Amino acid sequence: MALTVGYVSGIIALLIFVVRVFIPHATALIVVGLVRSTSPLTTWTVVSQELFASKWPALLRTDSQTRVGVSRGVRYGKWSRRIASYLVAIASIVTPMGLYDTIRPSFRHVERPFGYSPDTSAIGSGTPQRSNLGFNRICGAFTLAPCPGQDVVFRNDSGRVSYPNGYDASIPRNITEAFESGLATMAPTVSSIWDIEWRTYNVFHDEDGEVQNGEDYIVGRYRQLETLALNNDIEPVEGLIVDTKNGGIGFRNHTTPSPNEYGSSWSEDLLFIEPHTVCVDTNLTLDYELSYGLSGVEVSKLVLTDRGGFANLVKEYPTFDRDNSQDDIQLWDRAYKAAWLNNVLTMLYLNVTNPRDEDHERAFMYLDSHVGKTFPLDLRFLNTISYDSFLTTLTWGKYLDLNNLLSKNSSSNSTSDDSRYPNPFDITSTNFTTVSLLCKGAGAADFGNITNVGVVCGQVYGAARRMDDGPPLVFQPGSRWSTSLYSCASATRAVIKTVDFAYNGTDGLRSLQVKDVEDKKYDRDEDKPLWGVENTHMELQDARPLWGLVSEEYKGRDDISVIQKESLWLPGFFREQTASLNAGDNLPGAEFHTNMLGAAYRLDDLDPRIQGTADYTAASNLGMYAKWQEYSKSPNTTSKIINLIWTDLAANSVVGTRGWLSEPVSESNSRNAVEKRATTPTAGDMREVEVTDYNKVIRYRWAFGIPAFLSCFVVGLIAVQMLLLMCLGRATFRRLRLFLNQTSVGRLMGTFLYPGLVDPSATTRNWAPLAASKKVDVSGAVPRAADPVMMINRDKTTAAEDPLLYDQRMAQ
Structure with missing residues (x-):
């Protein structure tokens, strides 16, 4: 006591x-x-x-x-x-x-001057100063294409586009004003898409002088500054509120009040972007033993085990409504469809069942499997299995020899495990590539609009669980292990959240505490924010749609779709073939959320030494591996791993620039968002904000x-x-x-x-x-x-x- x-x-x-x-x-x-x-x-x-x-x-x-x-x-x-x-x-x-004394809020509010509070941690120290070069937008997947609103182009009779005055990558003022116009009716701390910037960047210029007439422009570059994924906290870092309890980041240029002896508290409305992931168990596992090999401990006796994924397969083809994604994004239905397709294609490869074709009136006429049946696999040409790592992949069915490498390189007397599977229906990796597209619901050739939400799907190989009685983190030869296979689908949403802060002024930004975060409550539907999404009339591979808070005047327009609800599922597109954490332009608000999801789903080929990321596979971090091992026990908690990885990547990728010291937005005075954020606020800039001071009082326990x-x-x-x-x-x-x-x-x-x-x-x-x-x-x-x-x-x-x-x- x-x-x-x-x-x-x-x-x-x-x-x-x-x-x-x-x-x-x-x-x-x-x-x-x-x-x-x-x-x-x-x-x-x-x-x-x-x-x-x-x-x-x-x-x-x-x-x-x-x-x-x-x-x-x-x-x-x-x-x-x-x-x-x-x-x-x-x-x-x-x-x-x-009798006891306590610190409690006073019954009246006071105004205190707020000033910029720099982050002295590694992530704050590694964040460069903001540039005055502004945002830019470069469209076109393979060649330069005019972005929406860019009209200084020339098309000849053959349809070829040229830029006689150079490629103008700047963003027209009418577009920037549109996607921040809704801030006029919001709290002054709510951010727009133009308040999101790359945390680190490079300054480029086109050697040929075509882009921006050879002048300098910014492109986003990813650099890992700090690993926050395991903090299990809601904490402020330079430009962000990072939620590693639930996953998500809030945008805030941090200011704090003048110190009070016992601290102060206040609330702010902030823009958050948060990942949502749903995982479905394929009811297939990879089971194996560990043994000594030439390189030390290795996987041996690898088998694919039917835990009901084959034997109990529901034979009805799954569907979902992709045209109603903003009202119901149906992530579970997407993940289930991907799991179903993965299992069916695997069954065809293993000749467990048959497809519908010219020789068979219907599919699934036979089913050669039962719960617990194992299918031996060969590791010689596979790199998916790792007994001490958590892995994700955008390549479905990667545990199979889909390119028939074993059969092509085996003699007629080969006793290879995979030679047991004749693959009578000629299933290859091409068949599995459709899984991701059917899960996402939109591909490179679909148009950028409010319907085509930026969904990313992938297969998750959970951290291996020890199946014998030995220690779960000791990888000893002779031990038996099992890896669960999950199908996951993820998307991100923008939402306004009310954040409760407390500050005691003793240690700079470290003294700023986030007491609570919850979705903003609205008394009426009319009070909910208006979200707008750009109708680019271009393919997703050529231009990612812009989004933001818009005003009433943008309802009913052809170039912007508007909905009024608590949150917005963000549009976007992620191309697996050219996946990169770096960007080719400076438009982070339209790109980073899907780029980070893509990175979270490609841990199998995301080399930290090349991409500059943390090792989220946990192969080099046993503490992280133990946490991933715990979460990998079920699909519900496996989804949290994806959300935490996204949150950590996003926190290192972008920074928020809007706060109490930002220029206010009014309906009569809209900013030029591309040009206004040239400098970071300094300690001399102040603004009066209403807070609740805390005082020391004597309390009594009446018992x-x-x-x-x-x-x-x-x-x-x-x-x-x-x-x-x-x-x-x-x-x-x-x-x-x-x-x-x-x-x-x-x-x-x-x-x-x-x-x-x-x-x-x-x-x-x-x-x-x-x-x-x-x-x-x-x-x-x-x-x-x-x-x-x-x-x-x-x-x-x-x-x-x-x-x-x-x-x-x-x-x-």
Whole structure:
């Protein structure tokens, strides 16, 4: 139990209570030890007070504790006092324990100046300064093609395009204004597509002078700055909020308020782009043993095992609605279709079943498999299996010898494992290439528009799981392992999220905490953002569509499709054949999301030494491998691996440039987004922002107050009874003084041992001077007078014999 101020106060109160109990008991013993058995009457009154102020009468069970002959009212008063005393004693110890101090927000908002807060981490230090060369757009998959809005071109009779004034890669102002026009009705921190820039870039120029007339222009380049995938946190880095709990990045040029002693909090609306992945189990596994080989531990006895992917195949051809992708993107249906096609083509290759062709009226006329059946495979021409790696691939069926390399290079006496499979239906890698296209729903020749969402599909080889009883991270010869095969489909969506921040100002950007992130809530459908997607009227391979937040005026146009909803599935296209993390132009908002998905799905040939990425296969990171091994146990958690890899790649790929210090957008004053972000804000730039300051306050845990509440109740009850008796005239100070005097030990002994010495009803001021000198001996069985006793005739006493008694008589 951690000590708090309240607990310490309670402990102190307990010690004080112990001391307070100890003192009267100790002094009572001291008095008993020092008083003489023969002492004056007043001494015995004081001794009685000291003794009865302690608990010795109760501990020693003396006369004051008897119940015999004691009236009911006295017993009631005695127990009331005792109960109240006990409760107050307990309350004095327990009540302070409920006190604690905490930092809590104040009840009012204040405005504090916000200034740019640089990121001093590796990812911040490695982010170059922003360039003033602006965005550019180069269209055409194989040759330069005019982008939408570019009209300085020339076409001859044969349709050949030329650029007499050079290829203008700049983006027309009307296009840039369109895809940020919706910011005018948004919070000032919400970003547009023009607030997304490549984190690292190169400056190019066309040697032939065709592009931009030979002037410099920017192209995106990927450089890994830091690996965040395993952080399991929502953290700010230069230009971004990186969510490695759920996957996704938010765009924010970081500013923080002037420091407050206990910190401040506030909320912002930010643009997020987040990956969504759905994986489907093919119900096929690759099973093998490890053995010693020429290069150390190697895979051996590799088999493809039917876990129901063949035997329990649903024979109906799967479909999904690709024309309604913005309302329902159907990622599961896409991934399932890819898994189904992969399994069927594998079955045909292995001759497990038949297709529909001229010789067969229908497909699946036979099924030569059952759950648990294994199909031996050969590793000599395959590089997909790795016992210590997590792998993804864009090449479906890669575990098969689809190019018949074994049969072509084997003699007629070959005993190769794959020679057992005659491949009667001539299945090759070409057949498997259609799997990806049918999963994505759009190919290179489809037009760029709002329907053709940037979906990327791939096959996932999960991190191997040990099937015997050995340690799961020890790859020893003779151990048995299994790799699950999954089919996955991914897409990204843009969404406005509300982010709660807290800042205490002690360590720069590291002191900026993200307390919560959730999708922005809207009271009405009319309040939801308007998303626009460019209708390029060009093939996807030639031009990626632009997207962004648009205003009402862009509804119903031919060149822009507009929808009003919480989020937008981003359009785009990823070409497997020319996949690269680098870009040929400077338009990151339209490209990076699909480029990073493509990289996440091609770990089998994504060489970190060449591409400059982290090793997401985890072959060189056992900690990452352990995490991937855990996630690979099911398709639901396998999808999280893809999302985390995308998030890490995206965080290293792009940066957000919009924040509180950015130029505001209004309907009457739109920016030229291509030219405005020439410099990074500096520490001197400030803007007032409303925040909630935190203050230190004292709080109380009310459970600790129960004894105090009971004490108050009992004390209140006693007070009510006291006031009632006082009002009735039964409890008066005069009567109280009389009872005190009449029950005084010294006065009682003086009355009976020295009769007639003093009037028993005399006041203390009159009684004490006469009785103080008279001694009583209590050493015997009963008290007795220690001075000579003589009867005094009060009526005949003279002033000379006893002046005080004479005065009393005369006064009467």
